[in-house]
Amino acid sequence: MKKQSPKDRIKNFNEVALGMSEEEAVKEASRCLFCKEPKCSANCPVEIDIYRFIDAIKNKKFDEAIKVIKEKNNLPGVCGRVCPQEDQCEGACILNAKNKPINIGALERFAADWELNQLSAISSSAKGETSPATAGGQLSAKTGAKVAVIGSGPAGLTCAGDLAMMDYKVTVFEALHTAGGVLVYGIPEFRLPKEIVKKEVDYLKSLGVEIIENFIVGKTSTLKELFAQGYKAVFIGTGAGLPSFMNIPGENLNRVYSSNELLTRANLMKAYLFPDFDTPINIGKKVAVIGGGNTAMDSARVSLRLGAEKVYIVYRRSEKEMPARKEEVENAKEEGIEFHILTLPKRIVSDDKNFVKAMECIKMELGESDASGRRRPVPIHGSEFIMDVDTVVVAIGQSPNPVFLKATPELKLGKWDKIVVDSKTQATNIKGVYAGGDATLGNDTVIAAMGAGKRAAKAITLHLSILNAQV
Amino acid sequence: MFKILSNEKIAPRIFRMEIEAGLVAKKARAGQFVMIRIDEKGERIPLTVAGHDDKNITIVYQAVGVTTHRLAEKKQGEHLLDVVGPLGHATELGEIGTVCCIGGGVGIAELYPVAKAYKGSGNKVIAIIGARNKELVIYKDELKKISDEFFVTTDDGSDGEKGFVSNVLERLIESGQKIDLVYAVGPGIMMKVISDVTRPSKIKTLVSLNTVLVDGTGMCGSCRIEMDGETKFACVDGPEFDGHKVNFDEMIARQSLFKEQEGHACKIRGIKT
Numbered sequence: 183m184k185k186q187s188p189k190d191r192i193k194n195f196n197e198v199a200l201g202m203s204e205e206e207a208v209k210e211a212s213r214c215l216f217c218k219e220p221k222c223s224a225n226c227p228v229e230i231d232i233y234r235f236i237d238a239i240k241n242k243k244f245d246e247a248i249k250v251i252k253e254k255n256n257l258p259g260v261c262g263r264v265c266p267q268e269d270q271c272e273g274a275c276i277l278n279a280k281n282k283p284i285n286i287g288a289l290e291r292f293a294a295d296w297e298l299n300q301l302s303a304i305s306s307s308a309k310g311e312t313s314p315a316t317a318g319g320q321l322s323a324k325t326g327a328k329v330a331v332i333g334s335g336p337a338g339l340t341c342a343g344d345l346a347m348m349d350y351k352v353t354v355f356e357a358l359h360t361a362g363g364v365l366v367y368g369i370p371e372f373r374l375p376k377e378i379v380k381k382e383v384d385y386l387k388s389l390g391v392e393i394i395e396n397f398i399v400g401k402t403s404t405l406k407e408l409f410a411q412g413y414k415a416v417f418i419g420t421g422a423g424l425p426s427f428m429n430i431p432g433e434n435l436n437r438v439y440s441s442n443e444l445l446t447r448a449n450l451m452k453a454y455l456f457p458d459f460d461t462p463i464n465i466g467k468k469v470a471v472i473g474g475g476n477t478a479m480d481s482a483r484v485s486l487r488l489g490a491e492k493v494y495i496v497y498r499r500s501e502k503e504m505p506a507r508k509e510e511v512e513n514a515k516e517e518g519i520e521f522h523i524l525t526l527p528k529r530i531v532s533d534d535k536n537f538v539k540a541m542e543c544i545k546m547e548l549g550e551s552d553a554s555g556r557r558r559p560v561p562i563h564g565s566e567f568i569m570d571v572d573t574v575v576v577a578i579g580q581s582p583n584p585v586f587l588k589a590t591p592e593l594k595l596g597k598w599d600k601i602v603v604d605s606k607t608q609a610t611n612i613k614g615v616y617a618g619g620d621a622t623l624g625n626d627t628v629i630a631a632m633g634a635g636k637r638a639a640k641a642i643t644l645h646l647s648i649l650n651a652q653v
Numbered sequence: 654m655f656k657i658l659s660n661e662k663i664a665p666r667i668f669r670m671e672i673e674a675g676l677v678a679k680k681a682r683a684g685q686f687v688m689i690r691i692d693e694k695g696e697r698i699p700l701t702v703a704g705h706d707d708k709n710i711t712i713v714y715q716a717v718g719v720t721t722h723r724l725a726e727k728k729q730g731e732h733l734l735d736v737v738g739p740l741g742h743a744t745e746l747g748e749i750g751t752v753c754c755i756g757g758g759v760g761i762a763e764l765y766p767v768a769k770a771y772k773g774s775g776n777k778v779i780a781i782i783g784a785r786n787k788e789l790v791i792y793k794d795e796l797k798k799i800s801d802e803f804f805v806t807t808d809d810g811s812d813g814e815k816g817f818v819s820n821v822l823e824r825l826i827e828s829g830q831k832i833d834l835v836y837a838v839g840p841g842i843m844m845k846v847i848s849d850v851t852r853p854s855k856i857k858t859l860v861s862l863n864t865v866l867v868d869g870t871g872m873c874g875s876c877r878i879e880m881d882g883e884t885k886f887a888c889v890d891g892p893e894f895d896g897h898k899v900n901f902d903e904m905i906a907r908q909s910l911f912k913e914q915e916g917h918a919c920k921i922r923g924i925k926t
Contacts, residue, residue: 355866358868359734359735395735397676401680403680428882434878440872440873442874446867446872452694457719463914464914583872585870
């Protein structure tokens with residue numbers, strides 16, 4: 183897939199990966215061997231019939247391709263862009279034997295974008311309300327029970343979409359002013375344009391999903407009040423919004439940000455358009471981003487685009503252990519981000535105005551394997567050094583958002599306040615209440631959250647049909 | 654969209670706005686805040702709920718930056734794009750005894766619902782409010798009405814006594830006045846001084862912190878403060894904290910993070926700061 187050149191793209195927030203043309207997509211689809219027992223689909227957390235959609239693209243039946251995808255996935259434009267395909271469908275592709283797996287993610291994105299383009303062409307000529315041509319659901323009034331979904335991130339949206347297609351009346355409650363959760367506040371514009379998220383959210387609305395923004399369950403209403411208002415089941419998809427810090431000296435200095443703050447300012451609030459937009463961001467010239475996940479890569483690349491001259495990734499293990507997608511690490515390196523691996527921050531040094539002046543780090547080496555199977559990093563005695571930076575971004579993970587959890591003490595929580603659920607049904611300890619996504623997983627992928635949303639929708643359907651039979 | 658029912662200037666640069674926001678109004682309690690956003694390009698800012706009934710909420714703000722200046726230009730009948738809340742913990746009430754409620758500047762408006770709630774739950778309320786000058790003393794009659802004892806201070810002596818709210822508090826403590834709780838809301842430096850005044854006599858002191866927020870729901874950590882060596886988030890752990898444990902110097906320093914950017918934005922819009 184074509185990309186913006188690193189030289190150009192570090193100066194803008196436009197999408198880096200440019201997508202495939204029709205010819206390119208058909209050519210790529212034609213490489214597929216169409217295995218009798220496709221391994222790709224078996225490795226898709228939402229079980230897309232990949233064989234059929236690639237076959238449709240090969241035969242230039244693009245409308246058919248997106249229809250096949252939407253049988254299982256209501257957010258194809260998102261997934262085509264941010265799924266770790268290399269670990270899932272593409273990772274299982276038989277053509278890996280020749281190191282040339284089918285670029286399934288790019289094809290999914292192609293099909294999704296093709297449809298969105300068709301739709302905008304129709305709506306701009308008709309100027310009226312258009313429903314997506316391939317909508318799997320009905321626009322008519324829903325006859326099923328009322329279901330509440332808390333949080334409009336990937337887990338919540340998926341659960342809501344699947345339930346709406348089963349004719350339930352679904353209301354999604356979103357705390358922020360825009361639907362999408364991590365897709366809008368976390369993942370940067372240059373990886374996932376917000377217009378794509380908006381269009382896919384609009385698609386869910388066209389299936390009959392109602393979305394109420396600026397509504398915090400736990401504050402604006404409690405879980406009990408939702409049931410009292412007639413909701414028969416609830417899905418909790420409140421995400422992992424609470425940023426972790428390292429608890430080292432100097433962490434509250436000015437220009438130390440959590441990755442959440444940096445990304446929310448840039449992505450949700452469009453601080454990169456300041457002062458045309460009102461939300462500011464204060465980024466210095468030399469930025470250290472601490473962490474090795476996708477969020478760290480996003481934070482580094484956002485910092486660069488906000489005008490930093492030097493951006494460093496500071497990670498305590500080696501590159502092999504980095505949880506970020508390979509593609510994102512490569513993108514970051516192409517853009518000139520420097521990697522300081524096997525490096526652990528010890529303290530952040532202040533200037534006389536309480537701003538970051540430098541960061542003291544210590545070198546690490548890999549020791550024995552730990553519980554995660556990765557080799558444990560151990561400090562090298564006496565290897566401390568000072569890193570010349572004026573901004574620090576802490577991207578070492580998040581734990582579940584506490585607002586809803588604090589207001590719902592009856593909900594059973596596990597380690598790190600993750601909601602305890604049944605792995606098959608996503609059911610919590612409260613009857614009729616289900617949960618999924620990062621609120622239960624910690625920091626996982628968009629597609630893992632979507633898989634959980636799907637399982638929950640299935641279980642909720644069953645729960646509601648039993649309730650219905652009892653009446 | 655949230656309809657603006659009124660937006661009046663109550664003192665130089667200080668405005669009171671009433672907004673139709675039923676869901677928030679029904680739940681709001683003294684001490685809580687809302688996040689608002691004017692329009693698509695607006696930033697999210699926190700404002701304490703200064704009053705509410707079943708349908709509407711009142712906010713009081715000082716026009717100091719771009720957003721508050723833009724708010725001040727809003728007219729009755731216009732709308733705010735987003736209002737969300739109520740956020741933060743509500744003030745813990747109950748029979749405490751004598752509560753000394755202290756407000757400074759625009760913080761006086763934030764003090765009012767809290768003082769009223771303390772009074773309503775059977776406490777003796779001593780109110781001390783302070784401002785730079787007479788014109789900036791707000792909510793005077795309202796607070797006077799609900800307090801058992803009432804003091805005004807101004808920097809220039811144009812209203813009440815000349816000096817600071819902390820002077821009155823010191824005098825009360827020295828005179829042997831029994832105080833079970835001090836509640837302070839206002840500029841960081843005022844809350845710091847108040848906490849210093851009550852520290853030797855170990856009078857429990859609550860301060861309501863106005864930190865920088867983005868989401869207001871625990872997501873960004875912009876509002877983090879140090880409490881006894883531990884990091885807390887003002888939005889979800891507060892906004893009220895034990896004044897004797899807050900690292901005020903750090904908190905005050907953190908408020909200057911965006912000063913340069915804000916100055917620039919005001920300048921290009923011709924806003925005098």
